[in-house]
Amino acid sequence: xxxxxxxxxxxxxxxxxxxxxxxxxxxxxxxxxxxxxxxxxxxxxxxxxxxxxxxxxxxxxxxxxxxxxxxxxxxxxxxxxxxxxxxxxxxxxxxxxxxxxxxxxxxxxxxxxxxxxxxxxxxxxxxxxxxxxxxxxxxxxxxxxxxxxxxxxxxxxxxxxxxxxxxxxxxxxxxxxxxxxxxxxxxxxxxxxxxxxxxxxxxxxxxxxxxxxxxxxxxxxxxxxxxxxxxxxxxxxxxxxxxxxxxxxxxxxxxxxxxxxxxxxxxxxxxxxxxxxxxxxxxxxxxxxxxxxxxxxxxxxxxxxxxxxxxxxxxxxxxxxxxxxxxxxxxxxxxxxxxxxxxxxxxxxxxxxxxxxxxxxxxxxxxxxxxxxxxxxxxxxxxxxxxxxxxxxxxxxxxxxxxxxxxxxxxxxxxxxxxxxxxxxxxxxxxxxxxxxxxxxxx
Numbered sequence: 001x002x003x004x005x006x007x008x009x010x011x012x013x014x015x016x017x018x019x020x021x022x023x024x025x026x027x028x029x030x031x032x033x034x035x036x037x038x039x040x041x042x043x044x045x046x047x048x049x050x051x052x053x054x055x056x057x058x059x060x061x062x063x064x065x066x067x068x069x070x071x072x073x074x075x076x077x078x079x080x081x082x083x084x085x086x087x088x089x090x091x092x093x094x095x096x097x098x099x100x101x102x103x104x105x106x107x108x109x110x111x112x113x114x115x116x117x118x119x120x121x122x123x124x125x126x127x128x129x130x131x132x133x134x135x136x137x138x139x140x141x142x143x144x145x146x147x148x149x150x151x152x153x154x155x156x157x158x159x160x161x162x163x164x165x166x167x168x169x170x171x172x173x174x175x176x177x178x179x180x181x182x183x184x185x186x187x188x189x190x191x192x193x194x195x196x197x198x199x200x201x202x203x204x205x206x207x208x209x210x211x212x213x214x215x216x217x218x219x220x221x222x223x224x225x226x227x228x229x230x231x232x233x234x235x236x237x238x239x240x241x242x243x244x245x246x247x248x249x250x251x252x253x254x255x256x257x258x259x260x261x262x263x264x265x266x267x268x269x270x271x272x273x274x275x276x277x278x279x280x281x282x283x284x285x286x287x288x289x290x291x292x293x294x295x296x297x298x299x300x301x302x303x304x305x306x307x308x309x310x311x312x313x314x315x316x317x318x319x320x321x322x323x324x325x326x327x328x329x330x331x332x333x334x335x336x337x338x339x340x341x342x343x344x345x346x347x348x349x350x351x352x353x354x355x356x357x358x359x360x361x362x363x364x365x366x367x368x369x370x371x372x373x374x375x376x377x378x379x380x381x382x383x384x385x386x387x388x389x390x391x392x393x394x395x396x397x398x399x400x401x402x403x404x405x406x407x408x409x410x411x412x413x414x415x416x417x418x419x420x421x422x423x424x425x426x427x428x429x430x431x432x433x434x435x436x437x438x439x440x441x442x443x
Contacts, residue, residue, distance in 0.1 A: 001440035003394075006401045007041060013405070016057035017045040036069070039400070039412045049076030052421040054409060062407045063426045065416035070225075070257050070372070071281040073342070074333055075421030081285045084325040094320045101324035108331045109283065109293065112264050115273040119293030120302055121319035125256035125280035126154030128290035129219065131313060132276045133158050136217030136250035138311050139298050146208060146218040148198040149176045150385025152226040153219055153254050153278075157189040163226065173386050174203040198224055198384040199232060201239035208240070212247035217276075220251075222266030223258040227388035228367045228374030228415055237272045244275075250298070256280035256290075260417070261370030262339060269370075282334075285326025288317070338420050342371040345418045349373055349427050356435060362443040363392065374415035375399060375434075399437055406433040 011018060021042035024031030030038055037043055044056045052075050054064045064076065074081065088101070106119050122128055133145055145158060149170065153159035160181040162170070171177035176195040194211055196204040196218075208218060218240055224230040244251040253274040258266035260282050267273050276294035283289055293299065301311040317323075350373055353366040365376045376382045377395040396414055403410060408430050410416040418427075 001398055001402065001437065001442075003398050003401065006398070006405055009405050010401055011041060013060060014042075014044060014056060014058050018042055020045045020057060037412070044404070044409070051075045051077070052419060052423070052426060060407075062404070062409045063422070063430065064409050065418070065422065065430065066409055066411050067417055067419050068286070069281070069411065070260060070417045071284075072286055073260050073282045073371075073417075073419055074285075074330060075419040078285075078329075078333070080333060081326050081329045084329045085287075085322055088321050088325045091321070093322050094317060098319070099321045099324065101321045101328060102319035105283070105319075105324045105327045105331075108328060109279065109291065112331070113267070113277060113293070114264060115267060115275070115295070116277055116293035117296045118299035119279075119291050120299070120313060121323075122290040122292070122315055123288045123317050123323075124154070124290045125254070125278060126156055126290070127315070128256065128278035128280055128292045129153045129159055129252070129254060130156045132252045132278050132292045133217055133219065134311060135276060135292070135294075135298055135301055136252065138301050139250060140216045140248060142214055142216040142249075144192050144194060144211065144214045144216060146194045146196055146211075146215055148220055148224070148385075149195050150198060150227045150388060151219075151221055151224055151254075153221070157186050158192070159219070160185050161190055161193050162195045167386070167389060170386075173197060174200065175207065197386070198227070198230070199236050200384065201233070201236045204236065205239050205243050208243045208249070209247065212243075212249060215247070215249050217250040217252050218244050219254055221254045221258060222270060223261065223369055223372060224384075225257040225372075225415070227385055228376055228382060228413065229257075229369065229372040229417075230367050230374075230383060230388070231369040232266075232270070233383075234270055234272070237270055241272050241274070250275045252276045252278065254278045257372070259283070261343065261372070263334070263336065282330060283327045284323045285328075285330035287323040287326045289323045289327060333420075339370075342418050342420055342422075345422065345424065345427060346371040346373060348424070349418070349431070352427075352431050353434065356431060356438075360435070360438050360443050362438045362441075363395070364438075371418040372415075373417070374413070375410075377414075395441070398441060399434070402437040402440070403430075403433060406437070408433060 021031045149162045163181045165179035251274040255265045262269045279291040357364045377392040378390040
């Protein structure tokens with residue numbers, strides 16, 4: 001398989017995307033406002049989506065297996081979501097006051113999530129983790145936080161440390177160094193954090209206990225999205241829960257991605273419950289959203305009628321009714337039957353791909369849980385950041401562009417997820433396309 005030939009096919013098939021990208025670059029750095037969806041030579045510019053199918057500017061249709069980075073769990077253009085948004089626009093799109101929909105959405109989430117007694121809404125997962133960390137510092141009176149190497153928790157300074165660090169500077173795999181994600185991150189952010197290896201409960205416990213008197217919070221994804229939808233070991237989460245509880249440290253679960261694996265999220269699946277949970281993506285039905293919630297004691301910090309230890313929380317569009325009605329429609333549609341169906345399809349896909357890679361002796365594995373999956377371009381088991389870094393990036397890029405040309409869209413790291421609209425027939429065709437690409441690569 002010649003990557004240059006595949007890029008040529010891609011370029012010739014998408015002239016309108018190419019031309020709009022040239023125009024976009026004149027007014028936006030890189031032609032867009034979102035680095036995570038950029039790829040060379042240019043990203044697709046999409047015009048519409050319906051169900052599991054997305055259409056680009058040139059009219060090419062593809063099966064969507066990324067669903068706006070796990071957001072669209074019910075697929076594109078869902079009728080119920082569309083109708084409630086239309087009805088809400090007739091009443092108004094934003095107000096300088098609370099509304100009925102935001103109260104109802106809060107009730108739905110609190111009912112689903114055992115650890116959440118109260119919740120507050122923001123407009124992104126970034127804002128959710130920012131506020132959760134702020135709460136932990138206010139609640140404990142301590143300053144430092146702990147996060148996992150290779151974890152992404154949003155785009156604010158506190159968590160833009162050791163997201164994708166070069167192994168040349170990352171330090172010992174058991175006791176990683178904090179490394180700024182890019183220039184512009186404050187020195188204080190790097191100094192106020194300790195890094196633990198994902199899925200290494202022994203190292204995590206040693207680090208947390210050593211610095212417990214300084215640590216306000218440990219933030220962790222029960223499913224690491226950045227490294228390919230890697231599920232946490234239960235023992236890893238149990239250990240962190242135990243050591244944080246023992247040392248007056250707030251445990252934050254970032255469930256922005258993992259909330260889709262069961263009705264009550266990953267915490268229900270593992271039966272391990274944090275002090276604060278961060279939400280995003282699916283709870284907004286495709287609209288901009290974020291939220292953070294926890295027990296009454298911690299969440300009382302945001303009660304403006306509480307003069308003591310009051311923490312400021314503002315935002316013009318927090319809990320806007322458009323997002324709220326879309327979120328309500330989504331959560332009401334996510335019955336147990338839907339979760340069983342999409343998770344079963346995820347199991348089916350991962351099993352078929354694992355067998356395919358073994359049969360073809362391809363240097364690949366697959367990771368994931370529930371409806372989440374990722375292709376890994378290494379034969380070694382991928383369980384944390386260091387093992388993820390063994391991926392062959394050249395093979396990743398070849399597979400990614402090959403799948404686009406075959407009619408499928410994943411993230412540019414070849415991670416994906418299954419919506420309620422994706423069918424077994426689509427998954428079988430996806431598997432067959434991967435098989436063809438592997439053959440072209442000489443395996």
